[in-house]
Amino acid sequence: MNALLFVLTLATAQTGDAASAADVASTPAAVASPGAWPRPARDTADVGPKGRWSTGFFNPTRYALTDGFELEANPLLIPVAPNLTGRFAILKKELRLTAEAGLLVPTFGMRLMKGYFFPTWATSTENIGWMLVPRVGLLLSGTVREHDVWTVRGDFTFRIPLGPNSATPLESFIAPLDLLFAAPTTGYLARVGGAYDAALGNWFRVRGEVNVYLSGPTPHLFVGGEDKGQLSPRSPLYVTGHVGVDIATFKHSRVTVGVLWANYDQGAKAVVRDADGFADRVPVRSNNILPTLDYIWSGGFGD
Template sequence: MMATRWMWMGVVAMLLMPALASAQDAGSAEVEASAEVEAERSGGDDADAEGRAFVGDTALLSEVGRWEVGLFGPLRYGLSEEMELAVHPLLFFVAPNAQLKVGHGQRGGWHVASTYQLTYPTPLLRLLAREGIGGILPSDRAVPHIVSLQGELRVTREMGAHLLSLGLGVQVAPRVGESQLVSIDLPFVYPRTAAMFGWATGIASVHMQGPIAGKLGYEADVRAFTYPGVDGAFAMEQGASLRFDASQGFMAQLGYRLSYAGYPFGTMFNIVPTLELAWGF
């Protein structure tokens, strides 16, 4: 089973190779640029990050003082030139959460940032531990106090008008109190809750976004999850969407997301449509 997880991580590595090759070529071109141009670019890092709208899962930060909120996505705020704060408002009252993105400037043409996410999912899990409609956990199982901690390193490179982002992270979920929690064997949910009944989840991702024509653009990503110590369990997700940036104040996306994952009982393939509307001000 360990071989299966390494096989999927190998698939992610293969997907990264063309992107890294392109990045290396772009990096070579930058080395040939004059020192004056390099100095100008280094001095303009902060300005480069400013004015960007709906940068999402990249290493770029929202403009200082800018708010963004999605229909299903997080509420983001540009706290400073190096920090961005985000919360998921739809989940906040049943699963209090917060995320901090910290920018670390540029390294070799790559924007570098780290994200730190804190979630207290216990109220939501206890709400779902019931019989009947809305119950996905056994009502007779004790749900402990859980704190989910997730950290991720992200790097983003500008390739013309397109953005290539790579991410590598880990999630742990310390528990306090009696625990009879069982796994939530549902697509898209299992990978994000596995650390709550295991001990850790490893995450690797590749993300691309850019224009197609006019205000129409795209986003696409591949994400891999691995669970050390959980035999036969893994997940690979891939998503893509068309994106319409009407202005700095509104963005709409329509696409799909698919999952191929191994659960304790076997493997499953699932695909769902996705929709997102986001506003910025």
């Protein structure tokens, strides 16, 4: 059960595919009642102002320590996968530029998933190794039509091994999980993406996001320290799209619902037939469609 909770939380929180966090844009501050102003755009380069915070069930918690620096973490994950990200505002004008630097230590959480998503290794000493997984990134945002915000981003997550590691890529059909474990199991994950977050009146926001990811190469399989060769190579390219609607509730909170689409190589093959009617199996990229849902609170507006 712990493992399942861990999966669900990580799946929606850490990849940016699901709606992710933070009511901290610098759009109108005080909101008297739901719908009085559009909710700020989410997951942009905006940082602060000081004291602004937000949190969701699955989305991470953000807190602005100063007008130009905030911390982000997922408290639910901290007991099993300590994580912390710093967001530094570099430019806060019409264009906003923010740098992110974070660190995740996923090993304990991954070990909780042994028996389900990873082997138990009951008869050997193989295990999921300790590792540090830093992430660095840049986000650039701009505002159009008063309350709409566009954002482009690039980030790079990589693994610093602290010992031998027998975990291999998940190759599941849940794209956020595969992306989450891509760096810990292949060595790195690079992402470029863009999003447009539009206000539809005072009550709704619609957000569209596209990301392209490149993971590290399929690793070699080591058994008892012996290199057994490379596991069957998969395409390292992942493409995801997310469309979501935020619905304002109460004073500063919102419900966010959406759909995530992901296209990547899961090892699937399709049966095709030749002119004589004989069959063959050809590799195909798989498509996943997953629902996303969260409730996000925010505060620190000075009201």
